[in-house]
Each structure stands twice: as C-alpha cells, then as structure tokens.
Amino acid sequence: MESFIEKVQTTKDTVRHYEELNLLEPSWSNKRRIYGEKDIGDFEAIKEMQALDLSLREIQMMFEVKRSNGCGSP
Template identity: 55%
Template sequence: MKISEFIKQVNTTKDTIRHYEELDLVKPKWINGMRDYSLKDINDFHAIKEMQLIGFTLKDVQEIFNLKRTDGCGSEKLIQGLLNSLEQELESVLKEEQELQHKKNKVTKMMLELNQLM
C-alpha cells in the first residue's frame, strides 16, 4: 500500500512515518522506486506505539527491533532484553507512584488542617 493509505490505517502523519523510516523502525519494500507498506509495517507501527505508551523511548524500540531482526522474534536474547527494559520501566513507575502517594498525603493533610480552621 502507498503511504497515504498506510497513514490512514495507522492514524498518523507522513512526517512520523518518515522519521520511523530514518530510525529503521518501519522498513517498507521498494517497488518501482516507490515505497510499499505491508501488514508487517502496520504491526510494527502499532508495536512501536504500544512500547511508547509504557514508557519506552524510540532508542529503546530501536534496540528491541534490532534484536528482533538479528536474533529472531522468540530469541532468548530478545526476551531477556525486553524483560530488563520492562523491569526498569516498572521501577520507574513504582517510584512515580510513591512520589504521587506522598504528594496525595500532603494535600490531604493540608485540606484537613484547613477544614479545622473553619
């Protein structure tokens, strides 16, 4: 499919697709000097977006895709790399959660103190 159809399918912009191509994340085939996007490219795009949603950077995604390409989708090295990345992301989320809980406790305490003044 041409880029116009591809961007409709994945709901993005041409600039985003070109950027992902520059990063070697989306790799359409070339047919008669034109890019031809496939279902694999759509799946890769959705995988990129899903990884970004949980906090991975595009650099992280590049590393994961490179492992996938060199070692295969189910390789132990790829799976271990993903597990390590997910563990780091979980640690970050837990830290943020603790900070938010601390902030929530402070706000609640202030509210209680202010309510007592009324």
C-alpha cells in the same frame, strides 16, 4: 485505497522518522514505498511500547535484537 498513513492514523513525517530509525522497513516498487501487514504490526508495536513510556531509542534497540535474532513475525 486507504494509504498506510490513513490506516495507522499518523503523519508522513512520523512514518519517515521511523524509517530513518529503521523501525519501519517498507519494500519498494517503482520508487514507491510498499507497506504491508508487517509494517502495520510494527507501527502498532511502536505505539504500544511508547504508551509504556519506552523511548524511541529503547524501541530501536528492541527492534535490532528482534531482527538480529529472528524473533517475532517475518
């Protein structure tokens, strides 16, 4: 089974950093992180916004607005 890191072609450190910034919010089961399609979509959105030269802080603010207003995918 392919891991989340393999699916999105990144590093564990990058994923943990995005989690610390609340950009990725995996669910938990038996003390293990569970990443779903939403997390893959969020990761791809982060990378697309970075390609547009947005900083992680700017992306973080956009995610906060999205979550507080219920915008986008569940």
